[in-house]
Amino acid sequence: MSAPRLGVLAVVVVGCLLLGLSAGSVALPPRQIWSGLWHGQGEGAVIIRELRAPRVALAFLVGGSLGISGAALQAMIRNPLAEPYLLGLSSGAGLGAVIAITSRAAGPWAVPLAAFIGALAAVALVYRLSLVSGRRLDPHVLLLSGVVVGAFAGALMSAIMVLSDAPGVRNAFLWLLGGFGGASWQALAVFSAYAAIPLVALFLHARSLDLIALGDEAAHHLGADVDRIRRLVYVCTALLTAASVATCGIVGFVGLVVPHAVRTVFRPLHQTVLPVVFLTGGCFLVLADIVSRTVVRPLELPVGVVTALIGVPLFAVLLRRSLP
Amino acid sequence: MILEARSIAVRYRPNSPLALDDVSCQVGASELVAVVGPNGSGKTTLLRALLGLVPVERGSVLVEGRPVSRWSRRLLAQTVGVVGQHEEAAFPLSVAETVMLGRYAYLGPLAAPGPRDRAAVQNALEQCDIVALSERQVDSLSGGEWKRVRVARALAQEPRALVLDEPTASLDVRHEMELFELVAQLVAGGLAGLVITHHLNLAARFAHRMLLLERGAVVAVGSPVEVLKPDVISRVFQWPVSVSPWSDGSPQVIPLRPSDPTRTTP
Numbered sequence: 003m004s005a006p007r008l009g010v011l012a013v014v015v016v017g018c019l020l021l022g023l024s025a026g027s028v029a030l031p032p033r034q035i036w037s038g039l040w041h042g043q044g045e046g047a048v049i050i051r052e053l054r055a056p057r058v059a060l061a062f063l064v065g066g067s068l069g070i071s072g073a074a075l076q077a078m079i080r081n082p083l084a085e086p087y088l089l090g091l092s093s094g095a096g097l098g099a100v101i102a103i104t105s106r107a108a109g110p111w112a113v114p115l116a117a118f119i120g121a122l123a124a125v126a127l128v129y130r131l132s133l134v135s136g137r138r139l140d141p142h143v144l145l146l147s148g149v150v151v152g153a154f155a156g157a158l159m160s161a162i163m164v165l166s167d168a169p170g171v172r173n174a175f176l177w178l179l180g181g182f183g184g185a186s187w188q189a190l191a192v193f194s195a196y197a198a199i200p201l202v203a204l205f206l207h208a209r210s211l212d213l214i215a216l217g218d219e220a221a222h223h224l225g226a227d228v229d230r231i232r233r234l235v236y237v238c239t240a241l242l243t244a245a246s247v248a249t250c251g252i253v254g255f256v257g258l259v260v261p262h263a264v265r266t267v268f269r270p271l272h273q274t275v276l277p278v279v280f281l282t283g284g285c286f287l288v289l290a291d292i293v294s295r296t297v298v299r300p301l302e303l304p305v306g307v308v309t310a311l312i313g314v315p316l317f318a319v320l321l322r323r324s325l326p
Numbered sequence: 327m328i329l330e331a332r333s334i335a336v337r338y339r340p341n342s343p344l345a346l347d348d349v350s351c352q353v354g355a356s357e358l359v360a361v362v363g364p365n366g367s368g369k370t371t372l373l374r375a376l377l378g379l380v381p382v383e384r385g386s387v388l389v390e391g392r393p394v395s396r397w398s399r400r401l402l403a404q405t406v407g408v409v410g411q412h413e414e415a416a417f418p419l420s421v422a423e424t425v426m427l428g429r430y431a432y433l434g435p436l437a438a439p440g441p442r443d444r445a446a447v448q449n450a451l452e453q454c455d456i457v458a459l460s461e462r463q464v465d466s467l468s469g470g471e472w473k474r475v476r477v478a479r480a481l482a483q484e485p486r487a488l489v490l491d492e493p494t495a496s497l498d499v500r501h502e503m504e505l506f507e508l509v510a511q512l513v514a515g516g517l518a519g520l521v522i523t524h525h526l527n528l529a530a531r532f533a534h535r536m537l538l539l540e541r542g543a544v545v546a547v548g549s550p551v552e553v554l555k556p557d558v559i560s561r562v563f564q565w566p567v568s569v570s571p572w573s574d575g576s577p578q579v580i581p582l583r584p585s586d587p588t589r590t591t592p
Contacts (some may be wrong), residue, residue, distance in 0.1 A: 050347050069540075076416075077416070080416040081416070082416070082417070089380065111332040206436065208431075208435075209430060209433065209435065212419075212430075213427060213430055215416045215417055216413060216415065216416070216427070217414070217416075219410045220410055220413050222377070222379060222399065223403065223406075223410065223480075224403055224427060224428060224430045224431065224479075224483070225399050225400040225403025225404070225430050225431030225483075226399060226430065227400075259396075265417060268424070269419075269420075270417035270418065270419060271419065271423060276571070279581055
């Protein structure tokens, strides 16, 4: 890791976090952010402490987690175009959430919990399907099962939405588009509780990811327990994606664009890639969230729409540049 | 013996025919053994069995005298280095980074490579004569260079045995000779060497012993002179050949054309 690049990265991270705290329907200058954060004083203190700080922190953590999931899956499937949502997770989580929303389940925990259950059920089903069709967890079969399970969950989701009443449909639709409008310290705590263990586990297996990316045989010969590492990557990325979807709905492209961009700038060894992807993914989602709540204020654009609008052109540029 | 298969039988699926039947093979230190045979004769299956990647139905596979199934992947990687048939990098690393991956089996999850690891990598780069390439990206290398890098990575594992699966496939004459010379030199330095190859003539010149497989069974085993008999080779490879000794005494196989006077029907 080169020091100047790391320095730039550190500046970008701090800049993004400050920008996230200051931008919004009420713009706050840095001094107010400072006094609001540390002393709880000034007109912006409530906005800073109760609205923006948890929102920025949550966006940062979710972005980082989605980026890490993407990077790990890309190594496992040996394809730089892999993405968390390809595993059928988003649809599983979406189905769970839509069931909870349209049936008007009460309480702040109901929707995330239902999304979790949906996502984990989808994971279990994909896992089971790919075990049936091949003895080992063949990445291609895994992807295929993910697509099939995703399509099935998506169909159920559409059916339920069509059959429910107008407010139910609207709420479900808004949730599916995603956003950090409901961010709170509680949501941050819930997300951290689910994300901490998989994040640490993946960081600890950075070197194993380098080996897995060489292919099964080579990884075996170099001393990696390929099946165990595969299972670990699969479960960890599933948990991270499920936690993210439950927190802020379906946000695509972070897991795809960020690792790809990081690999073009930094060395592609995962001990470098994973931490840098975490920070960059966090920044990316914080910026996307800023755009989502400022461009059409007082309305908010769904953050998933923003990540797609930024992510797709960015991806096109990267793809062009990376081709010879 | 460093690598040893004792009358092993391997079957990939319950009702399919045996992929290997009653095959034995031993490789000791400072010994180069070449496994030859037509396509589909079980060469790669034998290699996979020796590395514990496929279970054996009968017989046993021993690494340094201990059943291979009792070795952890990590310890096995510290004892046996393997250069597989194909490998394509998904993310282009530098040569030095790639060779450092050979130290995986020695490094903890967070540990940075220490002096011993760097020394092993440097040593491997020197042995394979690729120090000058160490900063190059692996996707910019030629086929011959990429093979040497993978041999270097296997050497960075500081193994006692080196196993190569068709190391000279798609290499030109110079590069295949360079690779065999490198392997011969490493074996002379004390490594046990096992090479799967289609090059009967190179095998005859470099290997101490040869093992000829046909449809999963051993047809001949012994010194190159004992294995490369014209009638046996003609029958196994289903093509008439003539065998004549090179000046160093190693038998060289010449496939015959219909117009050749020495042609006899196998």
